[in-house]
Amino acid sequence: MNPSPVLCWLRRDLRLSDHATLSRAQQCGPVLAVFVFDPALLTGLPANDKRVAFICAALDEIRTRLRALGSELVVSYGDPQQQLPCIAQDCGARQLFFARDYEPMALARDAAITQILETQGVTVEAVKDQVVFEQDELLSKAGQPYTVFTPYARAWRAQLTPASYAAWPVKLESRYFAARDSLPAQWRGDEKPIAVPGFANANLAALTIQTGERGARALLQDFATRIARYGELRDYPARKGVSYLSAHLRFGTVSIRELVRLALEDGSAGAMVWLNELIWREFYQQWLWHFPEAEQTSFKPAYRNLVWPGEDSHFDAWCAGQTGYPLVDAAMRQLKLSGYMHNRLRMVAASFLVKDLLIDWQRGERYFASQLLDYDMAANCGGWQWAASTGCDAQPWFRIFNPVTQSQKFDADGHFIRRYVPELAVLDNKAIHAPWLAKTLPETFLLGRDYPAPIVEHASQREKALALFGR
Numbered sequence: 416m417n418p419s420p421v422l423c424w425l426r427r428d429l430r431l432s433d434h435a436t437l438s439r440a441q442q443c444g445p446v447l448a449v450f451v452f453d454p455a456l457l458t459g460l461p462a463n464d465k466r467v468a469f470i471c472a473a474l475d476e477i478r479t480r481l482r483a484l485g486s487e488l489v490v491s492y493g494d495p496q497q498q499l500p501c502i503a504q505d506c507g508a509r510q511l512f513f514a515r516d517y518e519p520m521a522l523a524r525d526a527a528i529t530q531i532l533e534t535q536g537v538t539v540e541a542v543k544d545q546v547v548f549e550q551d552e553l554l555s556k557a558g559q560p561y562t563v564f565t566p567y568a569r570a571w572r573a574q575l576t577p578a579s580y581a582a583w584p585v586k587l588e589s590r591y592f593a594a595r596d597s598l599p600a601q602w603r604g605d606e607k608p609i610a611v612p613g614f615a616n617a618n619l620a621a622l623t624i625q626t627g628e629r630g631a632r633a634l635l636q637d638f639a640t641r642i643a644r645y646g647e648l649r650d651y652p653a654r655k656g657v658s659y660l661s662a663h664l665r666f667g668t669v670s671i672r673e674l675v676r677l678a679l680e681d682g683s684a685g686a687m688v689w690l691n692e693l694i695w696r697e698f699y700q701q702w703l704w705h706f707p708e709a710e711q712t713s714f715k716p717a718y719r720n721l722v723w724p725g726e727d728s729h730f731d732a733w734c735a736g737q738t739g740y741p742l743v744d745a746a747m748r749q750l751k752l753s754g755y756m757h758n759r760l761r762m763v764a765a766s767f768l769v770k771d772l773l774i775d776w777q778r779g780e781r782y783f784a785s786q787l788l789d790y791d792m793a794a795n796c797g798g799w800q801w802a803a804s805t806g807c808d809a810q811p812w813f814r815i816f817n818p819v820t821q822s823q824k825f826d827a828d829g830h831f832i833r834r835y836v837p838e839l840a841v842l843d844n845k846a847i848h849a850p851w852l853a854k855t856l857p858e859t860f861l862l863g864r865d866y867p868a869p870i871v872e873h874a875s876q877r878e879k880a881l882a883l884f885g886r
Contacts, residue, residue: 422447423437427514428544429450430670432670434585447487447593448477449488462613487598504535505602510540630668645685662789703793708868714805726766739851740869741832741836770880826848828844
């Protein structure tokens with residue numbers, strides 16, 4: 416008689432190495448890995464949503480590896496509150512493990528599922544996996560959550576020990592996983608690629624990065640050769656300076672602990688700058704957990720009742736990459752095409768929407784949420800509120816990015832702009848940053864016909880933003 420399987424519910428941890436949940440589950444019996452496509456998270460997404468395709472590719476890789484061990488990845492479609500109890504009952508499972516999430520909706524869902532399963536006689540255990548420090552593990556000396564990054568980062572580094580980022584071992588041997596042939600037929604899956612009805616999940620052509628744990632490994636190995644120069648190259652979107660691992664970190668095809676180990680083992684100045692970015696991610700995770708209302712409203716109460724005078728037509732132009740500001744437009748087109756936007760450009764594009772177009776940051780946050788392959792609620796809300804001066808930021812509200820000087824500084828030769836705004840490729844390296852200021856333009860190029868004139872004037876909009884935030 417086969418022993419009862421231990422369910423490992425995969426969510427934001429789509430890998431089979433350095434896996435806290437899987438490692439913990441293996442201590443209790445043969446593991447049956449489970450993934451549930453939740454309609455509540457899929458509703459409203461376009462049929463070609465890149466995130467769904469990325470998830471399916473990662474799951475296909477996991478399933479292939481588990482089947483090679485004689486096991487299975489159970490993939491289910493429906494409300495987890497209904498699906499998980501059914502899987503547990505049908506498969507005779509008496510334990511379920513999952514990695515904690517910190518978003519408001521996820522916390523409510525997990526609490527409800529835990530109650531249902533425990534009523535059914537299934538023991539549920541949540542473990543820490545997607546962060547190094549979670550919840551109340553880092554508090555100020557006064558016992559309060561940090562709301563400014565620098566002291567949080569100082570505390571994070573001070574509390575870090577080798578045990579904090581040690582790998583969770585996973586035994587990839589048949590005897591540590593539930594046998595596929597012991598499962599009820601309805602949970603054994605078929606031979607088709609994993610896909611969600613209504614989504615073009617099997618078509619990965621739209622993805623511009625490698626998927627799954629193997630894709631993460633390849634990117635990590637490549638970045639390890641460049642990490643020392645991260646600090647000097649990270650702000651230049653046309654340079655290969657960043658890790659391109661954000662989507663993999665978001666979906667857990669790589670472990671946060673492995674990334675911390677890479678930074679510390681390298682030890683270069685560039686690696687320490689990159690580690691700081693990983694700490695920013697954790698800062699926003701604990702911030703959203705302590706202040707879940709920040710998902711829906713400005714963190715700073717003074718800005719919760721601002722009346723934003725921006726125009727809908729300007730928001731539409733911003734989304735379409737047709738504002739007349741080349742670097743902003745290039746950034747927005749990169750996002751729409753690839754599901755990715757360079758981090759420096761996220762700040763520039765967000766500042767432009769809020770401080771130049773005078774449009775509520777929440778509209779931009781929602782648009783990014785609909786487009787970003789690496790969308791993470793905590794980082795997205797935190798980043799937008801940082802740009803809008805409404806969130807956790809020690810800098811005052813009068814920080815406003817100038818989209819032209821940002822372009823001149825970080826894309827001096829216009830390489831990035833030419834890639835995503837090809838209609839400007841005929842302009843020289845000076846004119847390409849602000850075509851409306853050029854003394855002469857090529858005869859074949861007409862501003863307003865071939866590329867829009869600026870929809871607003873930065874200097875005057877800056878004054879309006881200062882008046883709006885300063886009142």
